[in-house]
Amino acid sequence: MTVALVGTGVAEAVSKSIPGSILASDEKTVVVSADKLYPAAEFLKTSEFAFDYLANLTSADYLDYFEVVYHLVSLKKNHSLVLKTRIYGREAPAVASVVPLWRGAELQEREVFDLMGISFEGHPNLKRILLWDGFPGHPLRRDYL
Amino acid sequence: MAPIQSAEQTVLAIRPEGLPAFWPADNPWLHALVFIVASIAFALVMVIVFIYVERRGVARFQLRLGPNRAGPEGVLQAVADLIKLLLKEDIVPRLADKVVHLLAPIVATVPAFMVFAVVPLWGDGAMLADLNAGVLYFIAISSFGVVGVFMAGWASSNKYSLISAMRGVAQMVSYEIPLVMALLGVVVFAGTLSLNGIVDAQSIPFALLQPLAAVIYFLAMSAEINRTPFDLLEAESEIIAGYHTEYSGMKFALFYVAEYGHAVAGAAIFATFFLGGWKGPVLPPVLWLVIKMLVVFFVGFWARATLPRLRVDQVMGLGWKALLPLAVINVLIAAVEVLFWPSGTTQWLLVPINIAIGALLVFLWSRTVSLRGGRVEVRTRAEVKA
Amino acid sequence: MKSEPEQKSKRSKDKKRVFGAGIARGLRVTMKGLLGRAITTSYPEHKLVVSKRFRGNEFVWYPARCTGCSTCAKSCPHGNIEVVTRRGNNAYEVEKFEIDTGRCMFCGLCVESCPYDALCLGRGYELAKYRRGDLVLEKEAMQESEKRKPSGYFRPKIEKTLPAQTLLIERAGRKSRKKKESVP
């Protein structure tokens, strides 16, 4: 049975290592600020948490901000964590890509870019994936009709 | 054994003793006309029979019923297909080489039927031309079919077709040699290059006397006529329909006929070389030939229904590393046997000996030759640029 | 919890085989297929019986039971059902009841949600029509008749009366014969 780590505990460890990175944390999730996402993710992968498996990467539009959600799992220790980051502003939301850490993010980040319009800096091949180039808008945004 | 013939006789060497008494043996033109019509009709009918047998047979292997609508039990399916294809629009790709595109199906089809000139159909000498170099004629003609394939692949201006054409040529080059080498074993035993003579020489079918040659010949023939497991040219899971991807209508029908025509010719040649041709008790000779051809063909489509196909480099590897050396060894053994073994009834003793030798060689080769692996180190475009 | 060793033993075994042994084994299997019976049928002549709960087109609608409550229309994921009612004396009269089966995916949620058992799925599976308009079923066309029988999907009473389904496992099953367990 995969143990879901308590978010507040992980948040403490993350903020100790990377100060100022935590926006919020609760029972299930850790929310890190968008500019500190990559170091935080790197810490979670390489530290004793050993999150070597990115199960799922997705995003949600809450109109005030975009949330990018990372479901991390450690196959070694069999525990999991929900890592989130918030990106404010609707014009050109951007966040660091985690492809260098987890190759599994490659196609999922492209999908988020395609459907939600969040660009991932440092992604090796950030193109539209499900829709064609030149498609107007990003359909999964709440204001897309 | 066939007597040595004079130069005039070789053009149309007629062996009247196998033919009915009223036969106009002195009129070579009439003889030729009758046999051209007879052999082409025979081949075409056999093509239809083969198409039907294969489609129904493979369906039964696959627990299906197969085509059963056109005519009683679907026997007219091939005719129905032909009519459909005749009525279809003939599409030529815009970038195709028009003339070559048109000629290719003809070039592919004709050799399949030309082979029947040297196959004795219903008795001693019942053939269009008993060439004393019949084996050579057959080899020359049968390897010509690939030219049509290559023309089709090239002219279609389709990349799948081109890949298929290249594969076809490579396969033909690799498998022509083991094919000829396997036939050499038979020729050594028969002592003649005439197909009529080879049939005559088979008091014991060469399939028993030369089992290894028969196996090698069968595999090489499968490769030449592109049947599983060597059907690289039409590998539909890889290159769609291969060289005839861009063909439709009558041209496609010609390719279809050519494919089965080659299968018919291959089966007829195998039956002639290894199974004693028209020879057989009780039943009329031509029926024996048909039965033997169907047996050969059955093994072919049984394999087709069962086996996956080999990759292109594995096909080449099998040809060069396994079939060719085995065929050469087989010729040597055959030569030694013919030289030192007294001919006559004791030849029966060679059957178990040759089967044993063949089995031993196959066993040894399966230990040494491996077809696994095959990854090639390549540089990606990014690496090339760097 | 691993069956790794089993795989390993298989691997070392197949190296010792003569080339052709495995092929011969495969040929034997297909030969068995050739000698066995075909599992397909000639379709238009021999039709198999669909299941009792089959969700086919040819919806069946019972005007006497329908109150025009439109629960079916609300539960349809695509909004294919159009219901128009008129106020009658004491009850609503259904003026229009249309299902656009051209867009229907036969999920059966409408039938499931019907509180009065007024709508049933049909047992037909030959869906082709010449015109798109023919796919829109109107209320006259949807009433039960000799040819148009309801399916037992979410209608247990109807289900009991329907003929038994043809099962391939009964037609092409193996004669029960003790098979040794090959997995520990």
Added chain:
Amino acid sequence: MEATETRTEPFVINLGPHHPSTHGVFRMRVTFDGEVVVDVEPMFGYLHRGIEKLAEGRTYTQIIPLTDRLDYLASMTNNWGYVMAVEKLAGVPVPERAEYLRVIVGEMMRISSHLLATGFLINELGAFFTPLMYMYREREKILDLFDMLCGQRLTYNYMRVGGVSHDPPPEFWPAVKRFVREMPGYIDEYEGLVTTNEIVLARTKDVGVLSKELAINASASGPFLRATGVDWDLRRDDTYSIYDRFKFDIPVGTNGDVFDRYMCRIQEMRQCCRIIEQALQQIPRGEFRARLPHLVRPPAGEVYGHIEAPRGELGFYLVSDNSIAPYRFHVRPSTMINLTTLRDLTIGWKLADLIVIFGSIDVVLGEIDR
């Protein structure tokens, strides 16, 4: 005479979207050098129906038929994964009998899906449909049973939030028992046809090897991951439903090549039979569907529910705003993520291997494109 160097020029083929062995409308832009693959770029989206967007405008029950259309060769497990996520979100208890029914149909779905996966793999190796037809025969039996259960053969819409839609009819049980009894014999038959075949071995052994490290890093899942030797199965490692009550092994490969993926699937089918057998013995009588209001209205919050679908980890990420429709609905497409490593696996192999390696990943475009 001057010596001239023979130069080869790479050429590009668009393999797909209509190609016999791209499992639908998948497209690969492949650069070849002769027959050797130099570069592969997977492209998809030809079957994109916007299911995630559609779901935002539908009630929780109306989404269930949509999930049927994700991985259309394993609709039952899609249903299951989705309703499990909703149940987690809404805190709905599921009756015992429903759990057992779910396990039985879920494992039958796995068998059916693996049958097609291996069948098409052999077909792509070039076998002329015979192994595929044999596997279709068994799949057909499973589909017959599903038809009996819920009235459809492909898009089941069988699971509901808080249970399943129907209790099986009485004639279901003997048929399932018979199927489970006969299935191992049929698997032996496939193995006889395929596993020891020298041509299959030559074509699949050491072809398309995926390393353990890369598999984990690239978030591979399902038999594709296990073939590399990573012992990870959500049924055991993140037990959901009632899988902790059954005894079963998890087949793990050693090499991570095409053959191991094939072997993993074959062995998994045998394990599925074991699980179904145990479930048939244990299944209790009782309710099969919890009594719930017509419209599910989960409390505000979010959930990520995942199950071990036949093709890998199938996840559903749901955000609820306490209305009758989800605020955000996301599917973790297992096969799309498995495709991440397609390029690494295929470079240097030939065209024929490319097809086989792609086939061994076992993609379903309905799930990739959504």
